[in-house]
Amino acid sequence: MGRQLLLEHINVAGIQSYEVYKQKGGYAALEKALKTMAPDAVMEEVKKSGLRGRGGAGFPTGLKWSFLDRKSTKPRYLVCNADESEPGTFKDRYLMEKIPHALIEGMILSSFALGANTAYIYIRGEYFYVHKILEKAIDEAYAAGWLGKNIMGSGYSLDLYMHIGAGAYICGEETALLESLEGKRGNPRIKPPFPAIAGLYGAPTVVNNVETIAAVVPIINLGGDEYAKIGVGKSTGTKLISASGHINKPGVYEIELGVSVEEFIYSDQYCGGIKNGKRLKACVPGGSSVPILPVDLITKTAKGETRLMTYESLSDGGFATGSMLGSGGFIVYDETACIVRSLWNFSRFYHHESCGQCSPCREGTGWLEKVLHRIEEGHGKMSDIDLLWDIQRKIEGNTICPLGDAAAWPVASAIRHFRHEFEYHVKYPEKVKDPKHGHYEPIMPPKKEEAVIV
Ligand SMILES: Cc1cc2nc3c(=O)[nH]c(=O)nc-3n(C[C@H](O)[C@H](O)[C@H](O)COP(=O)(O)O)c2cc1C
């Protein structure tokens, strides 16, 4: 197991409470910053650390912070994106549930660096039991003097609020989140202007993911340069990965970026290999929105290099032969999984969650779902496969927010790598109607010349 910067004390009894968190070194980074550092110095450490946003896009955090409009006379806001609804992703929930003060300390540190006196945690509605945990942690932080006016005599003041969403995936998109926080329907805004210029209530705002904000604590404890030594290239530090699917040990793992994908899947420290001795068929490494990788591209890139758990390596080869680290929602498929069925499931989700503002997404996600459903149910035609390809092409890049792309990319990659499975569904409708569908005797690896469902 590599270094544990976020989850080191996760199994310590009582770590949810302020007292135990403090005993384990909690709030030391904040104390250091408030007593010995100027806000710009905190930002400088974050820049040096190379930290990239853990919400999905991997944008450099220090750079994002530097875009904040400092000339504006309006208040500045920090908003934590705790909406976490990406299928396959559950690491923010784990962090908030197990060690809530790591997020609270990160929020205060980050707000201090940004000069924000008001901050919000926008949390997914369905995480109702986590709301209570966070609320208690916020109250404890106020009682201990880490929140409120003139924190620890530093002259810096901060109020922190938790806002509970109503359970819409689109409210995780940062501008939809801001609309929702303002009390409106969560429709994404057209950008520019970006939130750093005109965000919450039209004021300069930074929106960051839970894990990104929590990572600021070890960055200040270690120093940005030390943090940047962990990882490979531009993928620095540690990353939480939510591992699910056909593996022996599903769960949340903190990895040092740069671990090989093979080690992550097969080592007992992490996923512990494929369940029931079955063979690996495919993997979606970064949440349902990213391209699926077939078995031959999971542990090696198309160039034959070892595939690493880094932003760069997972996307090596572009969308033709690569994927993305995304939010770290690592979904593993064994040889019994049906790719068409899984894709139809994802498409139902995107259709349901489209906010409906742009027609390519509103109509296109519905068409993807309909066509995938009929192929899966054994009523498809060969031309439906090209129709699916055509629909996803018309969505990608033609929408206000990336939900459209998120719906299109998995379809494109599934057709690119598993076209034979779609063809099999069309050619042998009686087999796909088999009630045992999805659980056929394993036939591996999938042969491209002759369609097989395994
Ligand atoms: C449809 C959609 C849903 C998203 N959901 C989340 C989410 O649940 N949590 C999150 O942190 N980012 C989510 N994002 C990304 C945010 O828009 C934004 O990039 C992120 O919160 C920035 O934080 P970071 O820089 O720390 O990664 C979503 C984006 C889209 C398009």
Ligand code: SF4
């Ligand atoms: S892409 Fe979809 S979710 Fe995003 S704004 Fe357009 S319709 Fe709404």
